[in-house]
Amino acid sequence: MKKYVLFFLVFTAFVFGQKTDSLVSKIIANQSLMKSDMEKGFQELLTLEKKAKQSKNYNAELEVLNNKAFYYFTKADYNKAYQIAQRLEKEAVSSKNKRLEAIAMNRLGITLNFLEMYEDAEKKLLSAQNFILSNDFHDKNLILANNYQFLSDLYTHTEKFDKAINYIKKTIPEYDKIKNPIEKKNQKSKGFSNIGLQYLSIDLDSAAFYFQKSLNLQEKIQVKNYNVGNYVGLGEVYNRKGQYNKSIEFLKKAEELNNQVQDSYYMTSIYDLLQDSYKKIGNEKEHNKYKLLFLENLQEENIEKLNGVNTIAKEAKKVSEIAENENKSKTKVAVFSFLIALLSVGFLFYFIRNFKRKKLEKEEIQRTLVQKEKELVNLEGKVSDLLDEVISLAKSNNANFYSRFLDLYPDFEKKLLEINPKMTNSELQFCALLKLNFSSKEIANYTFISVRTAQNKKYRVRSKLNIPNELDTYVFFNNL
Template sequence: MKNIKIYTLCIGLLLVLFSCRQNMSEEQKESFDTALLTKNDTLLSSGVYESVVHLNIEYLKKAENMEYTEGKGLCYLNIAKVNVSAGNYVKALFFFQKAEKALLNSKNGYHKALFYDTYSKYYFHLKLYDKALEYNDRAFRYVKAAKKSKFSDKLFSKLFLKKGIFLIRKRWLGAALKCYLKGNALENSAFSNSLVAEYYLSVNQLDNAGIYVSNAKERIQNHKISNTEALWVYYVMGYYYIEINNYEEAERNLNKALEVIKIEHTHFSYVAEVYQSLAELYKKMDDEDKAYYYLEKYTEEQGKTDSAQFATMNKTVDDFIAETKNESDWSRNKLPLAIALSIAAISISGVYVRKIINRLRLKKRSLKKEADELKNHVHTKQFQEVVELAKKNDSSFLLKFKELYPDFVSILLKINPDLENSELTFCAMLKLRLSSKEIADYTFVQHRSVQQKKYRIRKRLNIPAETDIYDFFDGL
């Protein structure tokens, strides 16, 4: 009987010790997660993407030593996230696939919520909004079931805001506003207030937008904010001030957004929107040069995004084809089905790619037309300014003329390097197709003197007698 009691006591002690070991193991995992996620978020918000990758490589080794599979999954997920932020969608997909194996078997609801939340952002960047919403809903489901912590609470509010962003792109405005308001009530940050402001701007409710812009302005002055969120906040404030015709404030905020964009080695979302707003701002301010410059930057940025999307689609199709080739153990009766499925998948991809290409072509044509119109407008305005300077016989005429026709003078000097400044000015007036009478009036000389100058210029530039002098200068 005594032996049985001792035996029972020993078993009990072993169970207690095993239980304590298990608890300690869970504490270690939680400590690992907290340290990794805190450091990762700090570096990511600062835009130092290379440091984010180094941090997660370091923690990958720690997770390997701890035999902590989910920890490795978090590292892969963080690397995927930084690649999405940098626009490297092909690399992001590779790390998502590695993270998926580790995290979707986790018993930690927050791990799964984080995985689906980050993946939803990937789909959003690829403009696959239905898939983004599907993964956002899955993240909601897991975060609600997860153990409460500062991380889960923060993710919960972010999920509302992200869902609002996805719904906006689907044009489901009422549902988007509800999500924005819920997220803002939980978070009440500069970013969340600017999202609500942007919604009201999109439906032309400027008074409501102004309230949330003021809230965002107050919070961005008093709280530290990530570069990614700061870019969005300054963009929305710039957009708002354009709408209420406060161009000085609009320019100030959009320039702050530009400062964020110029951070070295960093790529942000919404860059195209900032360039588009600057083009609109300078167009309203009648500064066509800057308007044209930022319209070109906007077109260039759109091209970058589209190229990244195509690269990702190509990678997906390539992976599918590679998978099919590697399946060597198919039986003969399954082979026709596999071939049919392959053809179907590639056909669907082809249709999808064609639709996107057609849409992009239309968009490119529209942007090119707008850019050409703006360029022509800029040229016309500069031309008129130069003609006005010629009429006033202004000393800055030739300088401004060179800005309008940058190669004209250098071509003349190649024909005759000994041309004097007064002769170059006279040639510039002929390039503008000013008549002899107009040149005489503007330069206060006799009509006969102008005719003599024309004759001398013909000799100096070897212009044949049968060539019209105006046609000669038009051809330069």
Template sequence: MAKKLLSCLFSFSLIFFSYAQKVTEEKLKSIIFDIGFSTAGDREIKKIDSIISICHQNNYSDCEVFGYLKIANIYNKNNDIKKAFHYTDLIEKKNLITPDTDFEAVFYFYTIRSLLHQKLGERVAALKLLDEIADQVKENPYYEYLLDWQYAGIYTEMNENNKALKAYKKAYLNAKEYRKQRGRNTDKSKNKISNSYKTTAYLAGAYQKLGKMDSAKIYIEETLKDARTMDEIGFQYIASIYAAEYYLKAEDFKKAQQHLWICKNIAMHHYKSENYQEGVITDLINLYEKTGEKDSADYYSRQLLEIQNHNDAQNKVQKDRLDKKRLAEDGSKAMEVKTLIYLCIGLLVVLICIFMYFFYRKKGKEKEKGADPIEIPAVQDNDLFDQVIVLAKENNPEFLTRFNDYCPGFSEKLVEAAQLKSSEIRFCAYLYLNFSTKDIAAYTYTSVRTVQTKKYRLRKKLNIPNDTEIYQWFRDLLK
């Protein structure tokens, strides 16, 4: 109740202030930038919505774009991809991106859309969006470091570790150059400055992934030194999680445990999403398994299961709501389509009757001989497809049987490619139907991590190249 009251007071004060004294667009953008991203949730989203309303009233279109993108990024951080896409789509629907739009807003639009496609596993689309904006950021260290950082993340997912290291190096150097340029850009937002320091930790992680532990150590020590001088939760978390992973690999278990406890404390008390807690607890389980502390490993395994069950339950509730809404919308659209079809058929019948009337009247016959019969094309029956989708969402045992009716030959082709189990073929069917990782996790009551692991194993068994989209591979299977 207190939080709602504070949020209302904030909105009221903003609106009152905007009328009492016209707030500049730069001032409103600064307020948006300075809202803490790392710990942001529903309360912060309401604040940004209030600012967007003020921007709209004052025709501050650039500020509106920044507001929508900030909300999209918060939802992305909390793994609500649907809502994140919704807010980036609003920018397009409202035609807020024009030739006169501030380049910073355009840059964030492209990079956030790229990040969302990356999370959906659509890496080709993600890279294409970055390529479209790349030529416009040259010789600007702020934009260059952000762009290189995002390229590096995609290369890491594609297991192109040398490319990732090269991109992280460029991001690190450009971030340092950006911080040296004291002035309008760097003084604009403290969040921008703290964010630029994170590249050091990511560079350390890239070296560690390639087994270059001496180089990784240099950058881990640098990022920990920066963390001691900066009071920003998001940076503290990133510095500690990468330090913990380094010390875990270096088998300095005491330091690894120390940094994991720092991360666990931050995740529990500051972050809105349980995904941060899940990542830390997974590393703690790994630590205690390596040190032989079975009781501690078991304790965190149970805690991890509770978090995953909680996430799965929340996701299921949210998915059910979305599914009901979607079914209602689809039902309404289906009714409109049926009505239109009936009207067209009725009109066609009337026209045929009129034509036949005049035709017979002209010929003076009651029946015209030799006339070709008029064929009305049958409307495609989508009942089987609808049944397959419903059975998939219910995780029904009959799903695979009905799916094989819908896609004959699918299972046989998979068996030819590799000796897959029935459960693996069932999982492949979900991918063929283009369900996202998050959807599959929700419908099968498993975690997102488990689904990602299954995808990885399938790639190995079916010899799917790393540069090939797994969804596209299954779509091409029956061609």
């Protein structure tokens, strides 16, 4: 399943009709406008933000943060999206706004999921689930359904499909609790679309059934992310079934809708599937057109993803440095107290006599450590240079890639063949790419195959190596 198709459907679901003051209501309604016309909606949001600040309406300012996090995520600016969601969570906790605190936790979880920081994403989303279940606030059932959806997406990304299906099916009972019949129909339509997306990885016919069920539930197809997802999903179903003209028909509908929704990740998926379908029917002109658009979108997506990961890494380093400084301070206090205790019980001379000896020992140890560190730096430098060379060869699809990879990991092939002696050379080279932690999209890009082909190869490799369902592919190869 294409990751850029999965996670984004429900990120847009935080629009709730609660009874609030008029300014807050306008800001909540503003997110619906952004879904149909992103830039027009954002300009309106900036105007509403000024009014909120001028009137010192704190609740309205919190709702502005929620909408901004949505906007920047949609525009693939992960730095801003993540930081705003963090601020929203902090402010919501401070103001005891349980509803927005839950939404902020969800936003942070789905952002981490998209950045492929899966362990952190799972912790955040499971924490959000417990928080939602143990608190009461308006539209709790919708926020809980969104959290189930995000968990389902996470488990699909990590190929834990049983868990993914289990969580996605939990959303429909929550939508059934909605009293407003129009809103209930709208949310269930979204829910069926999401179920279809999860089934794409395991059962194409079931996926098509749920996509069509979502579309049939609507009297008029709305300009919504999940309807873009319905058409993209149907396009992928028929692409994988070899019915390429039918695939193109649905994908062009998705492209038309998404030009209004302005979801860059759906567009990446649409372009990828269109270039593949046009290639299969021999339309070289359209194939080249959409391949170029796909590569341009993919490049932008990867740049923003990297920026988001770097931001989170810097924050983690900052927290680590603060903790380290605190530990150093505590250590100094402890050492000082210990010396005072020694002096107080009459060990002053003993301490002085041994101090010189320990100082000499410490200096000798220090010299040894410096030498070892130099040797280690030299070794790491050589390994790092070879790793850089191997990665470069992989990205350029160079024929020397695998032989140099085995210079870096000499036992890699032996270990795989011990598990399954029937592994082919092509599969061993594919495993080498997984060992380097390349995603399916990256492998597809570097080896000039489709993302779906790369994902199918990954599935076959998992089967041949008997990798347990609960174990992530990359964790397996990292531990090999």
